[in-house]
Amino acid sequence: MPHYGLLRDYRFEDLNTEDDIRGAAIYGRNDEKLGKIDDVIFDHSTGSIKYVVVDAGGWFSTKKFLVPAHRLHSSAEHDGDFMVNVDKQQIESFPPYNESDLYSEDRWRDYENKFDRSWHAGPVQHRKGSDRDITPTPDEMPAQSGSIGSQLTASERAEVNSRIIPAAGDAVEVQTGATGIGPRWSTFEDRLRQRRKEVTRACTTCSVGPSQDRSAEGLSQERKVS
16 A cells, blocks of 8 residues: 655745645635645655645634545636635535544545545546546537537647546546646646655655665654655
């Protein structure tokens, strides 16, 4: 099982503030603001972001909730921010997020199972064989004048369709990697992957680099993630 951790207050010295996704707003259905990204949960072995931790502010009783990275999209209405196809009612049905669950493999596995079920139990539609929200392909969009599908060129249709992978039978599987959600996200995640050994050096659960890189002095001075 991959070992996940939080980035916490670690800062990339060579990353511009506007490229750090922490602080970016998250919008839901009908352009409803759901909160801001407070932290990220990432795989220590790859640096890939698994979830964003969203601080909901005052409207949500447990204050913070998670959004899987592959469900995010760049916001068309708010430059540099993100959107997800959920609303506040569905978020309130999510199992409570407790940071301490990350430190227990059993508790975290149980949480993820409950969390995944809560997504599929909501009013979000999914393609058969996929765990991602439906995004119509250009060919599925209405062809009437002025529609999005009718305005796409053949090359643009090919680019969008490349994100959909045909599966066996009549099932359609949509890629679950966090791709195509904007340059701000890409820049931040690429930097995290490049620096993952430095970022995770304080982790006592896993080892992502040579043992000599994990000196006692380094552990005490660079305890920046769990």
